[in-house]
Amino acid sequence: MHLHSFVLKDLFRRKTKLMVAVLGVVVAAAAIVAVITTFSVAEESFHEATNKFGANVVVRPAIESIPLVDGYSTMGSLYAGNNYIDESDIQKIYTIRDNASLSVVAPRLYGIAELEGSSVVVMGIDPEQERNLKPWWMVRGHWLTDEDTEVPEALLGSDIAVPLGLTEGSMISLSRENISIDVRVAGVIESTGDNEDGYVILPLATSQYLLSQEGKVSSLEVRALCNACPVEEMSQQIEGVLPGIEARAMSQIVQNEMAIVDHTRSSAMAVSIITLLVSTLTVASTMLASINEKMKEIGIMRAIGASDIQIVSMLFFEGALIGAVGGFIGFFVGTLASFIAAPMLVSETPDPMWNILLPVVGVCIFTGMLASLVPAKRALGIDPAEVLRSV
Structure with missing residues (x-):
């Protein structure tokens, strides 16, 4: 009889202990799969949520500040450089090396115009890019459109719209020097607590005409999808393709994002390591108990010529079999657990990660074989002569 056949028959004879060992592996594999699957969907959900943080790279014209000094007195500064891009x-x-990480590139044009005898800040935007950059803006009315209309449209900050009683459909007149345009209010942005509360927001082309800055923008706000993306390096790459500009990474936002990702990943790894250790100890203790029960059988096998390699191979096969069965069952249990856990954590239901099935089973097989080392050492220490005397 082959040793492997002997192992299979022995396992079926010890069904209760086999189930305990397999259960230990199932728990470990299920925990690993649940953590990986839940973490994966949580990370995707996290990156979608971080898109609401706004820009993490701001691109502006590089302006040099030259201090004006008269003797020992400072008389201010002189700024040199182009004010527009x-x-x-x-x-x-979009030609930089890490262009795949670019999510939004939103141009801005700023200027001052007159509205009903008062000066207001005009901000020109690309409506589609800006909407992707600032999805949290709540607009009473409708969003701007890039489509050509007979009457240009504008979004108003609440600090402008409320005092003037302006709402969707209201008409306003904006002027600057000898240029004047009539604009229809598309909507009013509910208070955000930021600068846009006091802005008149126009499509980029309309603002360029009003401010006499055709083909120019004041700045660019760039949103990079950051799962360890090199934002600082991306800023340097942007400066490389756009000479004369300054790209500044909003490091605080990036660091906060990466801290959350790293913390979550560390927690997941800790859980995985603990469950693997528990699984290894469970399988090892079960197999060690089995060795104590089979001392006579192993002693007789060694007495009739079974080599050390055959004995160790038999135990490794038993551990690998326990690991394979437990890993396979654990994958489906862990996937089911992630279906329950993920919606509670991130309101997302994950898909089964079939690509990790074989790696998880492989890890469990390795764990089972690793757990066989102590029982194998115990088995090799059995003295055949002593066993035969006790038969």
């Missing part, structure tokens, strides 16, 4: 240069950003 050519709109035609924006596409160059």
Whole structure:
């Protein structure tokens, strides 16, 4: 009889202890699969949520500040450099090496105009890009459109709209120097507590005409999808393709994002390691108890010529079999657990990660074989002569 056949028959004879050993592996494999699956969907949900943080790279023209000094007195500073970026240069950003991490590139044009005898800040935007960058804006009315209309539209900050009693559909007149345009209010942005509460927001082309800055933008706000993406390096890459500009990474936002990801990943790894250790100890203790029960059988096998390699191979096969069965069952148990846990944590239901089935089973097989080391050492220490004397 082959040793492996002997192992199979012995396992079926010891069904209760076999179930205990397999259960230990199932728990470990299920925990690993649940953690990986839940963490994966949580990470995806996290990156979708972080898109609401706004830009994490701000691109502006590089302006040099030159202090004016008269003797020992400072009389202010003189600023030198171009105040605008050519709109035609924006596409160059998409040529950087890490362009795959770019999510939003939103141009801005700022200027001052007159509204009913008062000065207001005008901000020109690309409506589609801005909407992706600031999805938390609550607009009473409708969003701007890039489509050509007979009457240009604008979004108003609440600090402007409320005092003037302006709502969706209201008409306003904006002027700057000798240029004047009539604009229809598309909507009012509910208070955000930020600067846009006091802005008149126009489509980029309309603002360029009003401010006499055709083909120009004041700045770019870039949103990079950051799962360890090199934001600082991306800023340098942007400066490389756009000479004369300064790309500044919003490091605090990036660091907060990465801290959350790293903390979650560390917690997941800790849980995985603990469950693997518990599984290894469970399988080892069960197999060690089995060795104590089979001392006579192993002693007789050694007495009739079974080699050390055959004995160890038999135990490794038993451990691998326990690991394979437990890992396979644990994958489905862990997947089911993630279906329950993930919606409670991130309101998302994950898909089964079939790509981790074989790696998880492989890890469990390795764990089972590792757990066989102590029982194997115990089995090799059995003295055949002593066993035969006691028969």
